Amino acid sequence: MFPIRDHNPSGRTPFITYLLIAANVLIFLSYWDLLNYPRDLMIFYDHYALIPARPSLGSYLTSMFLHGGILHLLGNMLFLWIFGDNLEDEMGHGGFALFYLASGVAAGLVHVMLSPGSTVPTVGASGAIAGVMGGYLLLFPRARVDVLLIIIILIRVISVPAWAMLLLWFGLQLLGAAGSDPDTGGVAYSAHAGGFVVGAVFALPVWLKRGGPAFWNRTHGAPPHPVARYDRSSIPRVRRKRGHIPPVHRRK
Template sequence: MFIPLHDANSLKHIKLQYVTVSLIGINILVWLVVGAFSSDQQASASVLGLGFIPAVLFDYASLDPALVLVPKDATIFTYAFLHLSFWHLATNMVFLWVFGDNVEDAFGHLGFLIFYLACAAAGALLHGFIAPQSQGPLIGASGAVSGVVAAYLLLHPRVRVWVLVFMRIPVPLPAFIPLALWVGQQFVMLLLSPEESVSWAAHVGGILTGAILVVFFRRSGVPLFDRTLVTPRAVQHKNQGLQDAGVSQTERPSDSIP
């Protein structure tokens, strides 16, 4: 539907988004080890051992002991660090990069890490509750990232974000427009196609958890529905160039009346 490119929403409480950067780094490292530089057999074993399999968690099936890498309860977290497709990884990490820093800023480092893992777990559990006998492993950070998107939407709906629409057209929009449409799409797809290869349930589980936890995890004094408008840097530079040329925003030739 769209890919976020950039926002100019500056950090107010932290100097650097250590947790966001670390999560992105871990996801990339795991992809390199498990996906890019592993044989198909090794990758499949890693997916089975670290991915979330509802039938295993709910005791409808058991995993070959040779494939068990972590306790089955831990897979509600470990699945969120697995990506076999580069584009699956890239899409999730771009969303996390654009929106994660400001959510981490609002929650603090530790709070954001707990929040991220909670959204990942909620995504896995809703996926499992909808299809408890499924033996297909769930992988990907989408559930956790969906929670981050929901939190950003509630914290900064008016911030203008550059998004790539239809993978072709870069457009600056208030965050609530693309993010609300994206959130709505996840619920619609869950109702229409609950058994697709994409786990819409994991997305919805992350969204619901993120929307609830943002109320409790944000720092004291951090408001919901921040009304501050932040202009993307590309627009700021354009306006600055016009001002340097002696043309105010209200005097641009395109705005003049013949």
């Protein structure tokens, strides 16, 4: 299940969100070629990635702008694109920049505390973006989010409330953290879960400034402005064709 857009337009141009996306893409492109040279890539990560067994102060920040591959980058930027503009709208440009960086650093701290002996380099903006998602849940729990739902051969775009999509995502991170080994690499679930919780906490002042529970009562958890209307989104089912399928050779 992948979010593709929300129905929550921002009231101002999200310059910081655009700047963060551009920075992540440009930094990734700057070391793109190292992906073909694992030894050189690990030397690069040794300097700039967050390594829980020996974290450095700077690595909490630099690791937030590194990614392990193109899909890793694109997935993170998609989530930032969907949810970042609305928090920037509520917090202001400077406030959102501080919120984003603080969420990413806090997510890194949670990961280090829960994986203190791991020597696996940790990279990615997902801890900070998880903070954005936690803040979004607090401010707009009933905003509508269109998600691409894929179940075997059934492919559909459906609209769900933000709380359902975000809490499901958070639950999957908790399950992943409980079943993962930090010494074997993979997804840093603890950073995701920690960033999500921290983001909700960091967004509390904005929520309280808007009225806290009164803000929810006034808006019913939906965006406090007219929602975006889109044409019906539907991807047709792809049915398996009957008949003989000739064999093919697949490159390993």
